[in-house]
Amino acid sequence: MSDDGADVANGTQQQEETSDIPKFHLYIRASLIDNETQGACPMSQQGFMLSYILAQEKNVDFKVWTVSQVNPPSDFKDKNQAKVYPFIEGISGKDISGQSIAGFMPESADKVEDFFDSVNFDCPHLKRPKNLKDHxxxxxxxxxxxxxxxxxxxxxxxxxxxxxxxxxxxxxxxxxxxxxxxxxxxxxxxxxxxxxxxxxxxxxxxxxxxxxxxxxxxxxxxxxxxxxxxxxxxxxxxxxxxxxxxxxxxxxxxxxxxxxxxxxxxxxxxxxxxxxxxxxxxxxxxxxxxxxxxxxxxxxxxxxxxxxxxxxxxx
Structure with a gap:
């Protein structure tokens, strides 16, 4: 797993530690070739894209980390026992309900989806459609x-x-x-x-x-x-x-x-x-x-x- 996550989107997100803007780490599957760079998991890229756009719109501040599928770190396996990808770790800031996201870690893919909706302040088009019948x-x-x-x-x-x-x-x-x-x-x-x-x-x-x-x-x-x-x-x-x-x-x-x-x-x-x-x-x-x-x-x-x-x- 990366030792220092990479800031993305505009490359200049440097929010104050006291900011209420949600700050989190995004963990995605690493390459099956070098075990370091980004892998090809479509769910991981989907979460990466959502995070990227939300960061562009100043809704969130995040870093992305890659996790080796061959030998993931033991501390990460302890966090992600459900083996959810992408995986979120809340660092600081508040969601749209004013609740702190610090320490948030999802227990399922649905919880990951809920998280993205909970930190989406200004991008209604990035919300999950609720009624799929005619969508x-x-x-x-x-x-x-x-x-x-x-x-x-x-x-x-x-x-x-x-x-x-x-x-x-x-x-x-x-x-x-x-x-x-x-x-x-x-x-x-x-x-x-x-x-x-x-x-x-x-x-x-x-x-x-x-x-x-x-x-x-x-x-x-x-x-x-x-x-x-x-x-x-x-x-x-x-x-x-x-x-x-x-x-x-x-x-x-x-x-x-x-x-x-x-x-x-x-x-x-x-x-x-x-x-x-x-x-x-x-x-x-x-x-x-x-x-x-x-x-x-x-x-x-x-x-x-x-x-x-x-x-x-x-x-």
Whole structure:
């Protein structure tokens, strides 16, 4: 685990110790490759994104720490007996009810969600939707289950494509940049980390590509990559791939393809943080967008070297 957590968002949160602004430590799963940098757990990235945005809006002050999955420190195991990720440790300050958060430690994932709502003073769009019946989150909350089934070879790609079509239709009808408006919401923080897994791991292991006809989904991804709360919390592609490699049995469909599963060996740490140029051209050119031949293109994803300013604490 990191010896000194990293401040994030604007890098200048230096609140007075007597401030009522909630101050906490955020613990996320570390890389399965180096056991130090940020790992690929989508729940961890979701919590990281929420914390990042709340810090940008001056609602909270936090530091992020990575926890090795191979050998987590004994004192952390004592704190996090429920093995909840992301894990929160309240340091100081008060929540929206005026209660101190000092010493807060969640006992379940639901308690983590409750905590984020309790320190959210000014960002109603980051609140969890209460009624999912007619909400887009209720239509896509099974995306991880569908994707995992597809990765294991027990579900067809049509099941995954169908749930992405719901995102496409929602964005088309709303006409907004993101799922609930023109700024990132709780629902975006839920979907985007999981969408990144589909983009990177789905293509690598199962040759799955989001259809080029889903222009709203691609535009959504392009705008998200331009948003620091998403782009600065992305795991490396290698770590994301290993995340899936270690989770599935040897009988999994993608292992039958003879993939060696060697990740992070003598390779530059890269992140997919840009949509394919040919897809971007389609989005920018309405005439090209109407050309059905474009749907047969096989986009090549672009990777960028890991930034030296990556805001995740080292061990």
């Amino acid at each position: 887009i989150l209720g239509k896509i909350d099974g995306i991880s289950t569908q994707f995992n089934g597809f990765m294991k070879g027990v579900k067809s790609e049509n099941v995954l494509t169908n749930i992405l079509q719901k995102v496409e239709d929602h964005l088309d009808s709303n006409g907004t940049t993101f799922l609930e408006g023109d700024s990132l919401s709780y629902t975006d923080c839920f979907l985007l980390p999981r969408l990144q897994h589909i983009v990177v791991a789905g293509r690598y292991f199962r040759d799955y590509k989001i259809p080029s006809s889903m222009k709203n989904v691609w535009r959504y991804l392009r705008d998200a990559y331009d948003t620091p709360a998403f782009s600065e919390t992305l795991p490396t592609d290698d770590d994301l791939l290993k995340f899936h490699w270690v989770r599935f049995a040897d009988t999994s469909e993608f292992r039958k393809k003879g993939i060696k599963g060697v990740f992070g060996v003598d390779q530059a740490a890269t992140r997919t943080n840009k949509i394919p140029d040919e897809i971007s051209n389609i989005l920018d050119n309405s005439n090209v967008a109407s050309n059905g031949d474009q749907e047969d293109d096989e986009p090549e994803y672009e990777n960028q070297p890991e930034s030296e300013e990556q805001q995740v604490a080292d061990d």
